[in-house]
Amino acid sequence: MVHGIIIPASDSEPLVGVEFAKLEDYQRVVGGWIEAVDIPSIDATMYVNEEGLLRALPFNRRATFLWWFHVPASRGHAQLDGNAVLVGGVNSAGHSTDLSPAVSKLLLGAGECNVSTREPDSKRWRSEPDVHEDYLEAIIWATLLQEYAPGLQVRVTPTSDSQSE
DSSP, X not given: OEEEEEEOSSTTSOOEEEEEOSHHHHHHHHTSSEEEEEEGGGTEEEEEETTTTTTTOOBOHXXXXXXXXXXXXXXXXXXXXXXXXXXXXXXXXXXXXXXXXXXXXXXXXXXXXXXEEEOTXXXXXXXXXXXXXXXXXXXXXXXXXXXXXXXXXXXEEETTTOOOO
């Protein structure tokens, strides 16, 4: 069994922690053949429907921005459509692994998050004034900030952990 999270395409549906036993479990969630989208910085792989765009599945804002935030080279080149499954990275045998407890906690239980920014030549982080309801909403804002100011460094932290340096 592989521990992961379902990221529904509909923003009105919550993220759900799930155990996946076989390929068909992934396919059932995404509604067809799966395509792997790697997110190396958090040692994760996201699985989406490989025909999501062709089948006009709904845009998955949360999955797309999670990918864009952690893989900046993907921004503006592709979007993720339909439900997504997020699990850990692939091991040396080519099998999916459990999503790390730290990433699971960020996505399922971190609560409010803060976005901090830092200019390229500065050592000081500055907290953005708005607190975001969860990690995904915070990374959406952080990604947009980076699009408008490409040299700006951003970080997202749960409000219980955030500190200005």
